[in-house]
Amino acid sequence: MATIRDVAKHAGVSAATVSRVINDTGYVHDDTRRKIESAIKELHYTPNEVARSLYKRKSRLIGFLLPDITNPFFPELARGVEDMMQENDFRIIFGNSDENIQKEKDYIQTFVQNNVVGVIASTNHPDADIYRKLKIPVVFLDRTVDNRPSVYADGHEGGKIAAHEMIARGSRRITVMQGPASIRPAQDRYQGAIDVLNSHGMDYNVIRTTSFSFTEAGKWAKELFERYPDTDGIIASNDIVATAVLHEALRLGKNVPDDVQIIGFDDIPLSSLLTPALTTIRQPAYDMGRASADLLIQLLENENVDQKIIQMPVTFTERETMRKVGHHG
Amino acid sequence: MATIRDVAKHAGVSAATVSRVINDTGYVHDDTRRKIESAIKELHYTPNEVARSLYKRKSRLIGFLLPDITNPFFPELARGVEDMMQENDFRIIFGNSDENIQKEKDYIQTFVQNNVVGVIASTNHPDADIYRKLKIPVVFLDRTVDNRPSVYADGHEGGKIAAHEMIARGSRRITVMQGPASIRPAQDRYQGAIDVLNSHGMDYNVIRTTSFSFTEAGKWAKELFERYPDTDGIIASNDIVATAVLHEALRLGKNVPDDVQIIGFDDIPLSSLLTPALTTIRQPAYDMGRASADLLIQLLENENVDQKIIQMPVTFTERETMRKVGHHG
DNA sequence: TTGTACGCGTTATCAT
DNA sequence: ATGATAACGCGTACAA
Numbered sequence: 001m002a003t004i005r006d007v008a009k010h011a012g013v014s015a016a017t018v019s020r021v022i023n024d025t026g027y028v029h030d031d032t033r034r035k036i037e038s039a040i041k042e043l044h045y046t047p048n049e050v051a052r053s054l055y056k057r058k059s060r061l062i063g064f065l066l067p068d069i070t071n072p073f074f075p076e077l078a079r080g081v082e083d084m085m086q087e088n089d090f091r092i093i094f095g096n097s098d099e100n101i102q103k104e105k106d107y108i109q110t111f112v113q114n115n116v117v118g119v120i121a122s123t124n125h126p127d128a129d130i131y132r133k134l135k136i137p138v139v140f141l142d143r144t145v146d147n148r149p150s151v152y153a154d155g156h157e158g159g160k161i162a163a164h165e166m167i168a169r170g171s172r173r174i175t176v177m178q179g180p181a182s183i184r185p186a187q188d189r190y191q192g193a194i195d196v197l198n199s200h201g202m203d204y205n206v207i208r209t210t211s212f213s214f215t216e217a218g219k220w221a222k223e224l225f226e227r228y229p230d231t232d233g234i235i236a237s238n239d240i241v242a243t244a245v246l247h248e249a250l251r252l253g254k255n256v257p258d259d260v261q262i263i264g265f266d267d268i269p270l271s272s273l274l275t276p277a278l279t280t281i282r283q284p285a286y287d288m289g290r291a292s293a294d295l296l297i298q299l300l301e302n303e304n305v306d307q308k309i310i311q312m313p314v315t316f317t318e319r320e321t322m323r324k325v326g327h328h329g
Numbered sequence: 330m331a332t333i334r335d336v337a338k339h340a341g342v343s344a345a346t347v348s349r350v351i352n353d354t355g356y357v358h359d360d361t362r363r364k365i366e367s368a369i370k371e372l373h374y375t376p377n378e379v380a381r382s383l384y385k386r387k388s389r390l391i392g393f394l395l396p397d398i399t400n401p402f403f404p405e406l407a408r409g410v411e412d413m414m415q416e417n418d419f420r421i422i423f424g425n426s427d428e429n430i431q432k433e434k435d436y437i438q439t440f441v442q443n444n445v446v447g448v449i450a451s452t453n454h455p456d457a458d459i460y461r462k463l464k465i466p467v468v469f470l471d472r473t474v475d476n477r478p479s480v481y482a483d484g485h486e487g488g489k490i491a492a493h494e495m496i497a498r499g500s501r502r503i504t505v506m507q508g509p510a511s512i513r514p515a516q517d518r519y520q521g522a523i524d525v526l527n528s529h530g531m532d533y534n535v536i537r538t539t540s541f542s543f544t545e546a547g548k549w550a551k552e553l554f555e556r557y558p559d560t561d562g563i564i565a566s567n568d569i570v571a572t573a574v575l576h577e578a579l580r581l582g583k584n585v586p587d588d589v590q591i592i593g594f595d596d597i598p599l600s601s602l603l604t605p606a607l608t609t610i611r612q613p614a615y616d617m618g619r620a621s622a623d624l625l626i627q628l629l630e631n632e633n634v635d636q637k638i639i640q641m642p643v644t645f646t647e648r649e650t651m652r653k654v655g656h657h658g
Numbered sequence: 659t660t661g662t663a664c665g666c667g668t669t670a671t672c673a674t
Numbered sequence: 675a676t677g678a679t680a681a682c683g684c685g686t687a688c689a690a
Contacts, residue, residue: 054380064423069411078398079397082423091439094422109375113377240599240602250604269401270543273546277576
């Protein structure tokens with residue numbers, strides 16, 4: 001790899017002058033500029049980001065922490081973050097935390113050791129010391145705390161809509177799947193749903209689940225129909241669980257949506273390809289990713305960011321696992 | 330952030346001695362070691378990786394390039410890579426290439442600028458100059474070329490199995506979906522399938538597709554049944570397409586697998602949750618990711634790696650979109 | 659066993 | 675308009 005000194009020698013100038021043309025700082029004669037530029041090309045010189053980072057005490061790297069990229073909600077988020085960062089010449093150091101606080105700590109530490117200028121984190125512990133003590137901007141994605149910079153969808157509203165539609169389309173023995181207690185968005189959805197259910201004086205059942213994993217989703221679906229075999233409406237904690245519930249319902253010979261209505265949350269890409277296609281509350285995952293990256297960049301540029309907390313709207317996405325309004329038995 | 334000199338001052342020694350205890354290199358008296366260790370703790374000192382990287386001309390970072398993390402096959406792969414790297418104290422700089430050679434170039438360049446010690450790439454252009462000229466080890470994941478280090482599944486064999494099972498279970502008017510011409514694994518599967526079909530003297534139809542995206546999968550599914558309404562067996566290029574085909578078949582009132590058998594490729598997590606559950610050729614994605622990371626680490630540690638090309642086995646995963654052997658009409 | 663001095667590649671400051 | 679030089683934080687010869 002050629003260094004700035006090699007270029008300087010090649011062009012018959014000093015390293016300082018080369019630095020000036022690279023960074024477009026200070027004066028430099030057109031002729032020398034041209035000489036330097038051609039030297040750069042000849043030697044295929046590109047600046048060593050590590051040396052830059054050392055001197056400036058900041059890099060073009062940002063840290064990005066996700067619970068588990070294997071959960072289909074997150075790739076969309078990640079893609080949004082990555083695209084936006086890429087467009088702004090930032091690179092991403094990426095890690096999965098498995099919601100494990102120790103892993104988070106380790107990652108954050110190495111992020112700092114690598115001079116990242118900011119981090120985007122989707123964590124259950126946004127109020128942990130690691131984050132509070134960080135001297136670089138942090139944007140919390142999909143989860144939030146106090147009034148620290150965050151981007152997340154309106155889960156509470158989503159839960160309300162889900163319950164509302166369930167009732168409007170005729171379900172009367174509704175089961176709500178609560179989702180992991182440690183995951184804030186899951187609880188928001190749940191709370192929104194039961195708020196509406198309660199305010200309508202409806203009776204309902206609750207199934208508690210402890211993860212969003214594919215492997216366990218089937219288990220809860222089975223449990224659900226064993227405990228509440230005559231439930232006629234299910235508000236699932238996300239699309240994975242909803243998919244498992246749909247699968248189990250069909251396996252039991254139930255007609256969806258005539259016997260049971262099902263609604264999910266997230267709108268992951270496969271939801272529309274299910275049969276019947278899954279009705280769900282959509283989160284704009286990709287846009288959330290982009291928005292979080294955008295917010296972080298603003299924070300970096302230190303503009304007085306007016307909007308540090310961005311709550312994205314959630315939309316009822318009507319497909320085939322719920323009946324038409326007014327068309328229920 | 331405390332520096333090594335701060336620690337030295339605090340412990341009343343020189344920076345060199347501190348460096349010795351950190352890296353466990355050279356002699357250091359137990360007493361001074363203890364003093365230094367406590368100084369490190371008090372100051373919460375962690376070494377600056379950037380300075381290290383600059384001095385040693387190598388980091389603990391590796392570059393990881395994927396076509397699109399949004400394609401559900403890749404998160405598993407990514408998770409495998411990340412887990413293995415994490416266990417070995419490497420961090421990952423991640424990018425999506427969209428199969429776009431220019432984007433790949435840009436990423437590889439910035440990887441190099443950041444002193445990554447190696448890269449793992451899933452690319453359609455493993456023979457491109459950028460990779461040939463790289464002076465650090467590269468492992469090609471899911472795709473391969475010449476005899477450069479790679480980890481990939483046996484797509485050709487997978488295609489053969491798929492065709493074989495289709496025939497064994499009674500399909501006679503088979504349609505093969507070819508998948509994007511630019512994607513090597515897609516062509517391997519296709520080739521494997523038609524090899525078997527041809528050797529059995531079977532007639533078959535081909536549908537060409539140009540991407541693996543969710544949005545377009547439905548389009549090809551429709552096209553398929555319009556052009557070949559009486560096909561009774563479909564070998565899809567991957568599980569996404571297979572899911573779309575299944576969706577369309579059911580929409581048209583066909584019985585799967587009695588009227589049409591369908592087989593996918595990959596075994597993405599949702600495949601088993603479809604109804605009927607998708608029969609498919611499984612690639613061990615997570616293990617492939619791990620294996621590629623392991624291979625890269627070996628390459629990093631010593632040049633003489635015996636097994637530079639790892640072909641992983643593919644397995645027929647029987648579920649519900651194909652009939653039982655011998656039970657066909 | 660420990661310290662000194664230098665270099666990794668870059669940028670900013672201060673001369674010229 | 676350009677160059678010399680110091681500094682960013684660390685690790686390694688080499689000296690002591």
